[in-house]
Each structure stands twice: as structure tokens, then as C-alpha cells.
Amino acid sequence: DVKVTQSSRYLVKRTGEKVFLECVQDMDHENMFWYRQDPGLGLRLIYFSYDVKMKEKGDIPEGYSVSREKKERFSLILESASTNQTSMYLCASSSTLIRGVEDQPQHFGDGTRLSIL
Amino acid sequence: DQQVKQNSPSLSVQEGRISILNCDYTNSMFDYFLWYKKYPAEGPTFLISISSIKDKNEDGRFTVFLNKSAKHLSLHIVPSQPGDSAVYFCAARAGNNRKLIWGLGTSLAVNP
Numbered sequence: 001d002v003k004v005t006q007s008s009r010y011l012v013k014r015t016g017e018k019v020f021l022e023c024v025q026d027m028d029h030e031n032m033f034w035y036r037q038d039p040g041l042g043l044r045l046i047y048f049s050y051d052v053k054m055k056e057k058g059d060i061p062e063g064y065s066v067s068r069e070k071k072e073r074f075s076l077i078l079e080s081a082s083t084n085q086t087s088m089y090l091c092a093s094s095s096t097l098i099r100g101v102e103d104q105p106q107h108f109g110d111g112t113r114l115s116i117l
Numbered sequence: 118d119q120q121v122k123q124n125s126p127s128l129s130v131q132e133g134r135i136s137i138l139n140c141d142y143t144n145s146m147f148d149y150f151l152w153y154k155k156y157p158a159e160g161p162t163f164l165i166s167i168s169s170i171k172d173k174n175e176d177g178r179f180t181v182f183l184n185k186s187a188k189h190l191s192l193h194i195v196p197s198q199p200g201d202s203a204v205y206f207c208a209a210r211a212g213n214n215r216k217l218i219w220g221l222g223t224s225l226a227v228n229p
Contacts, residue, residue, distance in 0.1 A: 004160070031215050042221040043161070043206065050215055058216070090160050094215070105151055106217060108160030 003027070004109035006091050012115045019078040021112050023091030032074035033092040033106060034058075034066065043090065049074055050096070081116045088113050120144045121209050123220035130227050136194040138223050140207030143188065147209040151217070152181060152192045155204045164205075165192070197227045 007022035025032065033048040035058075045058030047066040055066050063085060067075040074093075078085055092106040122141045130136045140150075148169040153161035167174040167181045167190065174181050180193045194201055207220040 009158075040221065043219045045216060048215065092160075105163040105166060107163065108153075110160045111158070113158070 004091055004093055004107055006109040006112050008112050010113045012117060013081050014117055015081060015083060017081045019081050021076040021089055023074045023109060024072050025093040029093035030096040031094045034076045035090045036087040037090055038087050083116050086114060086116045121207055121218050121220040123207055123223045125223050127224040130197045132199055132227055132229050133196045136197045136225055138192040138205050140190045140220055141188060142209050144211060146211040148212060149210045150190050151208045153206045155206060161206060199227050199229050201225060202227045
């Protein structure tokens with residue numbers, strides 16, 4: 001079974017702090033994703049990475065950055081936390097798409113509930 | 118503009134009956150569709166998927182139907198169980214795009 005582990009289930013930080021959210025997957029997946037989930041807004045993609053040291057902006061990258069130094073680890077960084085970044089953060093991973101092979105879904109961690117005070 | 122729409126925010130069903138969750142999409146380039154289930158305080162769990170070359174895919178109590186001409190898919194759960202109570206998300210992907218486009222979810226309550 002795929003295991004995606006997020007370092008913290010709950011986190012409380014202060015406005016202006018630099019915040020690191022860590023995610024590790026154990027299935028040698030090429031692709032990793034960071035989402036945030038807010039009531040009524042579904043899942044919104046912040047950033048994703050399809051290889052080590054590669055990253056692409058998602059739909060709401062402002063105020064965030066990411067780091068992928070190793071294949072299994074994908075970090076989300078809030079450069080200067082603000083109250084509007086209070087949310088549930090979800091990390092996911094998936095294997096690279098291969099034509100002719102049944103597609104591979106994204107597998108999620110349990111999420112980090114982040115509160116910015 | 119929502120490319121994947123789940124028009125019913127919530128659905129309530131009696132235990133043992135069929136649950137039908139609906140999803141509409143606007144992008145004709147979508148060729149792969151997925152359903153996820155999410156319990157509170159947990160990450161989404163992959164449930165079932167369907168490729169655009171098929172019109173039906175079944176896995177136990179869960180069946181997904183795809184109507185490409187109507188740009189509509191549905192998830193059927195038969196029989197529904199109280200443990201199925203969760204938020205269900207529909208998602209879609211186009212070609213080799215690694216990104217998934219998500220609906221806003223439908224909250225299903227299965228009453229004993």
C-alpha cells in the first residue's frame with residue numbers, strides 16, 4: 001500500500017512566521033502535490049513537482065514555495081504566514097503516467113490542520 | 118469557472134438503498150475520471166476511476182458510469198452502508214496533464 005506521511009496533524013503558528021510542512025512518500029512516485037482544502041472551495045492545488053528539484057505552480061501559489069531535494073520528500077513553505085493561510089493542507093503523490101497502462105491515481109496523506117494566529 | 122461540477126452539496130440516503138452521486142464536466146479533453154472519498158480530519162481516499170474509452174467500471178458495491186455525450190458521470194453505491202457517510206469528490210484529467218481538476222464535493226449521509 002502507498003504511504004504518504006505528513007509530519008504534523010495539527011500545527012499552530014503566528015502571523016509572520018516561516019512555516020514548513022513536510023511530506024514523505026514511500027512508493028518511489030515521481031509526482032508530488034500540495035493542496036489546501038477549505039469549506040465550500042474543494043481542493044485547490046498550490047504546487048506540484050514531477051521530479052527532484054522540479055516544481056510547477058498550481059492554481060494558488062501566492063505566499064507559498066516548495067522544495068524537493070529528494071524524490072521521496074516534498075516540502076511546502078509559507079514564507080511569512082498570514083491568517084488567511086489557516087487551512088487543511090494535503091499532500092499527495094502519484095506515479096508517472098504511462099500510455100496504454102491503467103492510470104495511476106493520486107494518493108493522499110492524512111493532512112495537516114494549520115492555524116495561523 | 119468550475120470545469121468539474123458536483124451540483125448537489127449534500128445527499129441523504131437510507132441504509133441498504135442506492136446512493137447516486139453526480140458529476141458534470143465542461144472540458145471535452147478530459148479522458149480520465151476519478152472518485153475519492155473523504156472522512157473528516159483525514160486525507161481523500163481513492164475509490165474508483167474510469168477511462169473515457171469505457172462507459173462503466175465496477176468495483177464491489179461501487180460503480181461509475183460515464184456518459185461522454187452528456188459530459189456526465191455518476192457514482193452508484195449499492196447497497197449503501199452507514200460507513201459510506203463521507204464527502205465524495207469527483208476529479209478529472211486531460212491527456213498527459215499530471216494535474217487533476219476537482220469538483221467541490223458532495224456530502225453523503227447514510228442513515229441507519
